Amino acid sequence: MKFLAEEIEEYSVSHTERESDLLKSLNRETYAKVLNPRMLSGHLQGRFLSMISRMIRPDRILEIGTYTGYSAICLCEGLRPDGKLITIDINEELETFTRNFFAGSGFDQCIDYRIGNALEIIPLLGDTFDLVFIDADKINYSSYFNLCLEKVRPGGFLIADNVLWSGKIIQPKDAKIDKDTQALIDFNRMVHEDSRVSNVLLPIRDGLMILQKI
Numbered sequence: 001m002k003f004l005a006e007e008i009e010e011y012s013v014s015h016t017e018r019e020s021d022l023l024k025s026l027n028r029e030t031y032a033k034v035l036n037p038r039m040l041s042g043h044l045q046g047r048f049l050s051m052i053s054r055m056i057r058p059d060r061i062l063e064i065g066t067y068t069g070y071s072a073i074c075l076c077e078g079l080r081p082d083g084k085l086i087t088i089d090i091n092e093e094l095e096t097f098t099r100n101f102f103a104g105s106g107f108d109q110c111i112d113y114r115i116g117n118a119l120e121i122i123p124l125l126g127d128t129f130d131l132v133f134i135d136a137d138k139i140n141y142s143s144y145f146n147l148c149l150e151k152v153r154p155g156g157f158l159i160a161d162n163v164l165w166s167g168k169i170i171q172p173k174d175a176k177i178d179k180d181t182q183a184l185i186d187f188n189r190m191v192h193e194d195s196r197v198s199n200v201l202l203p204i205r206d207g208l209m210i211l212q213k214i
Contacts, residue, residue, distance in 0.1 A: 003164070003203050012044060019043045023070060026101050030068045034094065041071040041135075041161075045205045049133070049159070052210075053078025056157060058130035063087040064118045064144050065136030065161075069098040069105075075133060076107040085111050086125065088118040089136075122147045129153070135161040138180040141187040145211075149196065152213045158197070163188055164207025 002009070019027070023046060031037040041049065053061070053075045059082075061075050066089035076085050085107075089098075092115045102108050114121055118136060122144070132148045134141060141160060148158060163169070168181045169188065177185070188209065191199055197211040 003167070003205075009044075016044055016047050019046060022101065022104055023073060026068060026070050026073070029097075029101075030070070034068055034097070039067050041074065042205070045161075045208070046070055046074040048204060048208070050074040050077040052157070052159070053131065056131055059083045060127045060129045061085040061131045061133070062122075062125070062127070062129045062148065062151070063133045063135070064122075064148075065089060065134070066094075066098060066113065067091075067135070068094060069101050071133060071135065072111060072113075073101070073105045073107060075131070076105070076110050079107075079110055083110060084127075086114065086127070087111060088114045088116065088121050090115070090117055119143060119147070122151070125151060127151065130156045132156075132158040133161070134158065138162065138165070138187075139183045141183055142190055145187065145191060149213060154213055156213050158211040158213070160187070160191075160209040160211070162206045163201060163209045164203060166206060169207075 027040060030040050049071055054077060057078055057080055059080045063072055063085060066072055066087040072085055072087045095115055102111050129152050132152060134144050152158060163184055165181055165184050169185050171177055191197060191211055197213055199209060199211045202208045202210060
């Protein structure tokens with residue numbers, strides 16, 4: 001996930017607005033107590049998500065993949081008054097940990113946190129979304145995109161995380177490719193060729209695909 005020289009990355013972080021004390025605590029506690037802490041969005045990406053949300057000023061946000069709640073809190077920073085973020089995660093073991101941080105964030109009343117299979121929950125949602133953030137199991141990225149696009153307003157945005165997959169999306173032609181990597185290669189190709197969206201792939205952290213519904 002490290003694509004920049006360490007000194008450049010440190011310079012970028014040092015010239016990015018600071019994360020809140022709560023987010024700093026969430027970052028620290030995730031690394032201390034939770035498996036796979038690099039799944040956390042972290043300071044630089046978190047501030048980027050917050051900036052995007054503040055630019056869009058969404059009324060409704062959908063997040064697929066809550067983990068410990070860092071990105072959800074960042075995305076809530078741009079919500080309109082009375083706005084709502086629905087965030088879905090299949091890992092019920094993190095629910096108490098995550099809800100505690102939501103409760104201290106000031107956005108608790110804005111967050112609809114659901115535990116379950118996103119492929120089953122998304123079709124039941126009646127909301128129209130201004131912004132969707134996809135950061136869950138990579139095998140289903142294409143399915144999440146297809147399910148969500150019809151629920152995004154024209155001009156709305158989808159953001160998919162981890163689309164560079166630690167650089168593994170660049171493989172020699174004869175290389176054996178694992179299922180997650182192949183799923184991301186297929187997803188990147190699919191959305192790039194989809195005439196319903198415009199797209200830009202940003203090499204921020206592990207890669208963010210930004211999509212706007214036309």
